[in-house]
Amino acid sequence: MQSAYSFVSVAMTNHIYQSPLNYTGGKYRLLPQILPYFPKGINTFIDLFCGGCNVGLNVIATNHTYNDINPWLIGLYSAFKNNDKGLMLNTVYEIINKHNLSLVSKYGYAYYNCDSSSGLGPYNRDHFRNLKIHFNQYTGIKDYYYYAMLYVLIVYSFNNQIRFNKDGEFNLPIGKRDFNSKMESKLLAFIDIIKSQNASFTCLDFTGIDSSLLSTSDFVYIDPPYLITCATYNEQNAWNEEKEHLLLKYIDNLTARHIRCALSNVLSSKGKINIILNNWLKCNVSKYNVHHLRKSYANSSYHTSEIEGISDEVLITNY
Numbered sequence: 001m002q003s004a005y006s007f008v009s010v011a012m013t014n015h016i017y018q019s020p021l022n023y024t025g026g027k028y029r030l031l032p033q034i035l036p037y038f039p040k041g042i043n044t045f046i047d048l049f050c051g052g053c054n055v056g057l058n059v060i061a062t063n064h065t066y067n068d069i070n071p072w073l074i075g076l077y078s079a080f081k082n083n084d085k086g087l088m089l090n091t092v093y094e095i096i097n098k099h100n101l102s103l104v105s106k107y108g109y110a111y112y113n114c115d116s117s118s119g120l121g122p123y124n125r126d127h128f129r130n131l132k133i134h135f136n137q138y139t140g141i142k143d144y145y146y147y148a149m150l151y152v153l154i155v156y157s158f159n160n161q162i163r164f165n166k167d168g169e170f171n172l173p174i175g176k177r178d179f180n181s182k183m184e185s186k187l188l189a190f191i192d193i194i195k196s197q198n199a200s201f202t203c204l205d206f207t208g209i210d211s212s213l214l215s216t217s218d219f220v221y222i223d224p225p226y227l228i229t230c231a232t233y234n235e236q237n238a239w240n241e242e243k244e245h246l247l248l249k250y251i252d253n254l255t256a257r258h259i260r261c262a263l264s265n266v267l268s269s270k271g272k273i274n275i276i277l278n279n280w281l282k283c284n285v286s287k288y289n290v291h292h293l294r295k296s297y298a299n300s301s302y303h304t305s306e307i308e309g310i311s312d313e314v315l316i317t318n319y
């Protein structure tokens, strides 16, 4: 009953929730094309490579499992889920204030001797560096305060990204913007949604998600790093041909057990072809359906003719 109602309400309001993180590879813009392919009446929804959680946020299910191999990401979401929303928001403002970071929504650009086109980097650079050092040297308990610091770092960092080096240090440079009302709204909506969902957050390699516990009323959404494109989470060979083969085996296993799943990927991109994925599809024509998507380049300067040649973004379903 609850799921039927919620599906209708999403369809009627046409509102799609966005991750509070500007996550590379996030599927927010593709959701209007992806969601209609998802089944209704899902018991447990598994977001196997949850990243920014853009997908799980917008899927109605009795239970949600968000999994990602990135421990900081999962720690951050768990802190949002398990702590009071007001406490998290107040702590974000407290950290911004304590580290003298800008807050244009309150004081305006002129107060910081900056303007919108060149951004707030010149004012925030040293303050951001101090917060980064404090965070990276922090030895206290990784509680709400630690994750509020991480969130502030993400908000003030270059393109609002999340990136840690091999030594586990947050290592992005300063960005152009600060914490604004749009970010605050996305953060608060995100906290509301994950608190209202029966959601659990796990930090495992995808092979650690035991599919033998799933049944035919469950649904697995699979959005791995793409073998033939670049992202911070693909660095240092983190996603390679071996992982791609393992993932396709994982999917075959779900399919053999009639557990529904959908895989996001690109068959080709900027002249590169994912041969492993293309061959797997050729060998399994009767098992999988390939839905070609229109990629959203709303914020790019590409011409239409160029866009079409850029990538073949697909959703592959086993139902």
Ligand SMILES: C[S@@+](CC[C@H](N)C(=O)[O-])C[C@H]1O[C@@H](n2cnc3c(N)ncnc32)[C@H](O)[C@@H]1O
Pocket (backbone or CB within 6 Å): 019, 023, 024, 025, 026, 027, 028, 048, 049, 050, 051, 052, 053, 054, 055, 067, 068, 069, 070, 204, 205, 206, 207, 223, 224, 225, 226, 233, 238, 239
């Ligand atoms: C394309 S992003 C997911 C984006 C997400 N669907 C969204 O819309 O925000 C891929 C994610 O896979 C995660 N990842 C990489 N290798 C993994 C692995 N072996 N097991 C689980 N997660 C992994 C990365 O940390 C990254 O967050």
